[in-house]
Structures are given as structure tokens and as C-alpha cells.
Amino acid sequence: MSAAQDGVGARAARRRFATLGRSVALFRAFLVEQTDPDHFYGLLADDSVRQVSGYTPLAGRTVLDVGGGPGYFASAFRAAGARYVGLDPDVGDFSAAGDSVAGMLRGSGTALPVRTASVDVAFSSNVLEHVSEPTRMLDEMVRVTRPGGLLFVSYTPWLSPWGGHETAPWHWLGGDRARRRYERRTGRPPKNRYRETLFPISISHTLRWTRGNDAVEVLDAVPRYHPWWGRWVIRVPGLREVVAWNFLLVLRRTSAPPPGGAEKTELTGGRVAM
Structure with missing residues (x-):
């Protein structure tokens, strides 16, 4: 199979995944996010792993979850065969989902304690709107991703x-x-x-960042929870900010990382070899 055929097949598979039924199920779960977070975040974790798998295989890959929170994503990514590492400012938050803090990192998304070009997938779900310097966090996620690796970032505009x-x-x-x-x-x-x-963040602001960053190429920019036929809203400035619900940006790291970079192995205060 040619690369072009493979790309067409992958897009078709992502369309089959992004159904109206999926959107309805996620919305219903979202309505009880405050009262039943286990249900919502458990469903979202499984959905996210399936979505990421539509762009890259996960078995044997290192996934860094920036802002992993209470660790709902850990079991889902590990079940897919990935080596999952969660990062959060407060490692204690991971215990909320009954997960061990083993393999978790404490640190800031704007200064990741991770070695340059050391992860296959840099993942972040619904975190960027909670960061005062969102493009700095994006820059850090690019830095730690290997050339050819994937960045999967979503947030609520x-x-x-x-x-x-x-x-x-x-x-x-x-x-x-x-x-x-x-x-x-x-x-x-x-x-x-x-x-x-x-913090207020817009889709337009993030897209401008991608256009000015030669180290990444855009694989997808879509409303994360919409059915596939609703993707067009991202092409309409203004409208996309209101109706996208949640914006997903999927990037591939293209350029080689700059030489150097610390390789300390402490949990905090240095960069961890992944």
C-alpha cells in the first residue's frame, strides 16, 4: 500500500470513529462531569486513546501527558501498549483516580522536566486554557517530542x-x-x-502559533468532539470560537531538536530521560 493510500485509509477510519452517536455520548457524560467525574473522564480517556491511535500506533511508544491531573488517562494508554508518563504540578492529584504515582512527574507545563526529543507522543487534554502562557507550553511540548513524533493538544476556547x-x-x-x-x-x-x-484562549491565537513554528506540521485542526461532518467550522474565523466546543490540534514534529539540553534524572528540578 502506498503512503497516499495509507493516508486515505487513516482519514476514513477517523471519520468512522467521529460519529454523531459518539458526540452525543460525550455530551451526555460532560453534563455530569462535576457530579460524576469518574464516568466522564473514564469515557474521555478511552475516547482519547482511540482518537490518538487514528494518527499513530501507540504500542511501545512513550506518551507524555502534560497536565495529567488525577490520572484517568494512565490505564487507557497503558492498555493500548504505550509507556505512559503523566505530568502535573501536584503529583498527589493522580491518586484521585486510584492510580499510583509511580511513573508520574511533578512539574510545570511551561518548563517540562523532560529531556529534549525524548517522547513519541506529547499529549494534553483540556489543560491549555488553564495556563497563563499557552504558547510557551506548546513550545515545550514541541521541544520534548522526537522528530516524526506526534503532538495532540486540545482545549476549550x-x-x-x-x-x-x-x-x-x-x-x-x-x-x-x-x-x-x-x-x-x-x-x-x-x-x-x-x-x-x-485564562481566555482562542483558536485563532493557537493557529497563528502553528504558522510561525517551522518545527511542526499540522495534521489536523478539528472540533474535537464533533462528528466528522462538522469539521468545517474550524475554517470559519469567529464562528469556530463559539461552536467548536473543544478544539483539537494534531501536529507532527518535523525538524531535528537543537543540540544540548540537560539530562538530569531527578523527579523535580531537572529533566528526565524518557
Whole structure:
């Protein structure tokens, strides 16, 4: 089979995966994300592994999950044969999903404690909107990915109906106003606090970053949870910010990494050989 035929077959397989039924199941699970996180994140983990597998085989590959949170993705990636390493600012968060902290790293997404060009897949799900310097995190994910490796990054755009997270849709009237409203109604601050742990990010901003980065090529830029026939919305500036729900960017690392780079092996304070 030629490379072109193989590419057509892979795209067809991804279309068969991105069905309306899948979108409905994910949306229903999302509605109980706050009350039943095990259900939502367990479903999302399985869905994510299947989605990543549509772009690259996972068996024997090293996957770095930037912002792995409570570790819901660990078992799903490992079941696919990947060597999974989760990274989060607080390793203790991994215990929320009953996962061991063994093989997990504590560190910042904007300064990854990982050796340059050492992972096959740099993965991040719904983290970028929680980072004050999102392009710096993207740069770091590019740095640690081997040439030919895959970057899989998704996030909720600020203008999405869910961009304000638990304060949505009132964030459309302003992040600070939405936060104050939430506090008045619940008597407590939201977990995702505007410009503290939740930052406005746009699809256009991320696409501009890709156009200015010669070290990556875009394999896909799609609404992550939409059926395949809804992909067109990403081509429409403005509209995509509102209707994409969640934006997925799939990149391939193209250029060789710069020489050098630390190779310390401490859990924190240095870069870990993967």
C-alpha cells in the first residue's frame, strides 16, 4: 500500500470513529462531569486513546501527558501498549483516580522536566486554557517530542459556551463578572478562577502559533468532539470560537531538536530521560 493510500485509509477510519452517536455520548457524560467525574473522564480517556491511535500506533511508544491531573488517562494508554508518563504540578492529584504515582512527574507545563526529543507522543487534554502562557507550553511540548513524533493538544476556547467552565455561560459578559455571580449563588469561589486558574484562549491565537513554528506540521485542526461532518467550522474565523466546543490540534514534529539540553534524572528540578 502506498503512503497516499495509507493516508486515505487513516482519514476514513477517523471519520468512522467521529460519529454523531459518539458526540452525543460525550455530551451526555460532560453534563455530569462535576457530579460524576469518574464516568466522564473514564469515557474521555478511552475516547482519547482511540482518537490518538487514528494518527499513530501507540504500542511501545512513550506518551507524555502534560497536565495529567488525577490520572484517568494512565490505564487507557497503558492498555493500548504505550509507556505512559503523566505530568502535573501536584503529583498527589493522580491518586484521585486510584492510580499510583509511580511513573508520574511533578512539574510545570511551561518548563517540562523532560529531556529534549525524548517522547513519541506529547499529549494534553483540556489543560491549555488553564495556563497563563499557552504558547510557551506548546513550545515545550514541541521541544520534548522526537522528530516524526506526534503532538495532540486540545482545549476549550474562551468563547465556547463552556469557555467559562462552571461559570459558563456568564463568562460571555466578562470573566470577573461571571466569577462574582458564581460566588453570590454558591457562597464559594469557582474552582476555575478567571485569570488565576482559567485564562481566555482562542483558536485563532493557537493557529497563528502553528504558522510561525517551522518545527511542526499540522495534521489536523478539528472540533474535537464533533462528528466528522462538522469539521468545517474550524475554517470559519469567529464562528469556530463559539461552536467548536473543544478544539483539537494534531501536529507532527518535523525538524531535528537543537543540540544540548540537560539530562538530569531527578523527579523535580531537572529533566528526565524518557
